[in-house]
Each structure stands twice: as C-alpha cells, then as structure tokens.
Amino acid sequence: MFAFARPRAIRLALFTAVFGLFVWSCSSVPITGRKQLSLVPEGEIIAMASAQYDTFLMTNKLSSNKEQTAMIKRCGARIQKAVESYFASQNQSKQLEGYEWEFNLVESDDVNAWCMPGGKVVFYTGILPVCKDETGIAVVMGHEVAHAVARHGNERMSQGLLAQFGGATLDAALAKNSAGTKQLAAAAFGIGAQYGALLPFSRKQESEADHLGIIFMAMAGYDPRTAVPFWERMSAGSKGGKPPEIMSTHPSDETRMANLNDRMPEAMKYYKPAN
Numbered sequence: 001m002f003a004f005a006r007p008r009a010i011r012l013a014l015f016t017a018v019f020g021l022f023v024w025s026c027s028s029v030p031i032t033g034r035k036q037l038s039l040v041p042e043g044e045i046i047a048m049a050s051a052q053y054d055t056f057l058m059t060n061k062l063s064s065n066k067e068q069t070a071m072i073k074r075c076g077a078r079i080q081k082a083v084e085s086y087f088a089s090q091n092q093s094k095q096l097e098g099y100e101w102e103f104n105l106v107e108s109d110d111v112n113a114w115c116m117p118g119g120k121v122v123f124y125t126g127i128l129p130v131c132k133d134e135t136g137i138a139v140v141m142g143h144e145v146a147h148a149v150a151r152h153g154n155e156r157m158s159q160g161l162l163a164q165f166g167g168a169t170l171d172a173a174l175a176k177n178s179a180g181t182k183q184l185a186a187a188a189f190g191i192g193a194q195y196g197a198l199l200p201f202s203r204k205q206e207s208e209a210d211h212l213g214i215i216f217m218a219m220a221g222y223d224p225r226t227a228v229p230f231w232e233r234m235s236a237g238s239k240g241g242k243p244p245e246i247m248s249t250h251p252s253d254e255t256r257m258a259n260l261n262d263r264m265p266e267a268m269k270y271y272k273p274a275n
Helices: 007-024 043-058 065-087 126-131 132-150 152-176 179-189 205-221 224-236 253-268
Strands: 027-028 036-039 102-105 113-118 120-124
Touching: 036 113, 043 065, 043 102, 043 113, 043 152, 065 102, 065 120, 065 205, 113 126, 113 132, 113 205, 120 126, 120 132, 126 224, 132 152, 132 205, 132 224, 205 224, 205 253, 224 253
Parallel strands: 102 120
Antiparallel strands: 027 036, 113 120
C-alpha cells in the first residue's frame, strides 16, 4: 500500500519545486540587469512569433504610402543596428540569435505599434500623426524593440503558462503545443484583439521599455529628449479617463515623464547626431 504524504510535506515539496523552477528559469534584462522569469526557450518563442507575424501580414493591408513605409524601414534599420552593436559590445550577441528583423507599416486608424520576439515590427498608420516625424517614430521604435530584446513577451507568456498550467504540467503543455498555449503566446506577443485578449505589459516592463528605448534611439542617432514631448502628445490624444496608476498596468503620465527625465542623462551619453 502507498502511504499518503502529510499536507505539510506536500506544501514543502511544492514550494521546493516552484522555487527550483524559478531559480532554473531566471534570465537578466540587458542594461537594467533585472531578473525575470523565462520558462520557454527563446528559439521556440521566436518561431511561434514568426508564424503569427506572417499570418497577421496576410490578413492586414500594408500601407501604399511609399514615403511613410520607407521612413519606418529606415528608422527600424537604424535601431536594429544600434541594438546589435550594443549587444556585440557586451559580448551578448548570442541573445539575438534567430532574429530576422522586419519592419512594416499597416493601414489602420489604431494609434499603436508593436515588436514581436525575433524583431518583427508593425506600425499602424494611425500612430504617425502623433509621431510627427522620423524622430517621433524612433521613440516608438526604440520602445517596442526594447520590449522584444528585453524578452518581455517570453516573461509574460511564462507567467501565463505558470498560472494556467502549473509547474507540474508545464512541459506537457509546451510539448503538445496545444491550442491554449498558442492563444496564450499570441496574447503575450501583443499582436491585437483578433488573437484574443492581450496580456498587458506590467508597469515595470513598460518603464523598462521606456528606459531601454531612449538609449537605443540615442545609439541610433536620434535625440532621446524628443521622447518626453512624444508621450505628452500621446497623453493629450488619449480618449476618456484613465484609472489611477495603482489600478493600471501602465505608468501614469506623470510617472512616465518623471522617469524619462530621470533617465535622460544616461541616454544622452550615447547620443551622437546622425549625419
């Protein structure tokens, strides 16, 4: 006969297993050094993201405006080069393995943009009036690329997997590549409501993307001081009221501006105007 473990022993075993899982699966965010949960191999994340990106492009209309499209691609290429140069300087180029950068402009009134794991970027035409020019685009591009290279998509998918499946069945969920896992991945990558409810970036991740974003745009030769006016324009154009910061996943406008100004001296060290 089998002896049943006592409740206390079970709790201890579960705690040990979960603690071991967190220790084993931690990675660090570049520049900030923050430890984060990363349960899914980055290669798998990038493969899933690439497939969903292709599906998105097949079901959405690319912009026919050649000038605006060229500006998105030019800015993206400069940010990409800056990111790759930074990682190379830190002997961390391996973290960008599997990246196949792509920058597209899609016809939509939505004031939005996103970057999936692996460097797959989409801008909506609706955000261009807020950007105003290429430097404004660089603010958004740096922010969204920062989400990708900081592996925020992996982090929030890992959190979702842990909450949905639990540590005991995590391996099975990933191995089977279930529909639930695919939907969770789509939501984690931030590609919009048509793929289900979007998993929001946390306030910490948003602030981290702001921080890394102004550094990447500065490295690419764009003036990082333009980030604050851009977010002011975003704030002024927001429709409806906003919840208190404690109830929101995004920093309040006041907190975002204050954090950006605090980080600006650091970003300016990297800034050299492009010819």
